[in-house]
Amino acid sequence: EAGVAQSPRYKIIEKRQSVAFWCNPISGHATLYWYQQILGQGPKLLIQFQNNGVVDDSQLPKDRFSAERLKGVDSTLKIQPAKLEDSAVYLCASSLERPRNNSPLHFGNGTRLTVT
Amino acid sequence: QQQVKQSPQSLIVQKGGISIINCAYENTAFDYFPWYQQFPGKGPALLIAIRPDVSEKKEGRFTISFNKSAKQFSLHIMDSQPGDSATYFCAASWSRAGTALIFGKGTTLSVSS
Numbered sequence: 001e002a003g004v005a006q007s008p009r010y011k012i013i014e015k016r017q018s019v020a021f022w023c024n025p026i027s028g029h030a031t032l033y034w035y036q037q038i039l040g041q042g043p044k045l046l047i048q049f050q051n052n053g054v055v056d057d058s059q060l061p062k063d064r065f066s067a068e069r070l071k072g073v074d075s076t077l078k079i080q081p082a083k084l085e086d087s088a089v090y091l092c093a094s095s096l097e098r099p100r101n102n103s104p105l106h107f108g109n110g111t112r113l114t115v116t
Numbered sequence: 117q118q119q120v121k122q123s124p125q126s127l128i129v130q131k132g133g134i135s136i137i138n139c140a141y142e143n144t145a146f147d148y149f150p151w152y153q154q155f156p157g158k159g160p161a162l163l164i165a166i167r168p169d170v171s172e173k174k175e176g177r178f179t180i181s182f183n184k185s186a187k188q189f190s191l192h193i194m195d196s197q198p199g200d201s202a203t204y205f206c207a208a209s210w211s212r213a214g215t216a217l218i219f220g221k222g223t224t225l226s227v228s229s
Contacts, residue, residue, distance in 0.1 A: 033216055041222065042205050042221045044219070102211050104162040105160075105217065107160050108159050109158050
């Protein structure tokens with residue numbers, strides 16, 4: 001099966017600019033996650049979708065970050081305006097079922113964002 | 117209460133040796149404890165996972181040991197190989213509540229030949 005697809009692979013922007021990341025999960029996967037991974041740290045959850053509904057966005061900086069999952073498939077994550085501290089790898093992951101069934105997370109290779 | 121503390125931050129092991137990485141958690145509601153492996157430029161991939169109703173789980177050269185009373189779990193890599201050189205993350209979740217995984221900060225393992 002095809003894995004989680006993410007684009008772009010790399011992005012360099014100046015602070016205060018906007019940027020968008022795209023994710024296409026594994027076909028049939030109901031749950032989609034966006035994680036932020038700062039260099040040298042573990043992934044930190046930004047937002048969790050179940051189909052096209054938001055399950056958890058408690059750690060999403062909503063003043064600058066937004067995310068949507070149209071038709072319960074693809075998802076986009078946007079940052080506007082970007083800050084220097086947003087420099088990180090943004091990982092998208094999907095799982096077949098709800099977390100309570102312990103379906104493994106399948107991660108994409110991420111988008112590396114550098115804010116200058 | 118939502119943290120998962122991982123140690124050591126980095127580890128160097130000789131080929132054929134045993135690599136041990138430790139994690140501790142505070143939230144007693146956590147009921148799912150996976151380990152993920154990440155190579156440079158790649159996303160993390162599930163390595164092995166355990167539920168708290170067992171104390172140990174083994175898959176090939178990889179073993180999770182779980183100590184519920186101490187709220188600790190560890191990953192043991194037997195006969196470590198250069199191909200095992202990667203960053204390892206422990207994680208935990210309260211799966212019954214449908215919460216997402218909370219990850220530790222990672223351990224960078226280097227296996228020297």
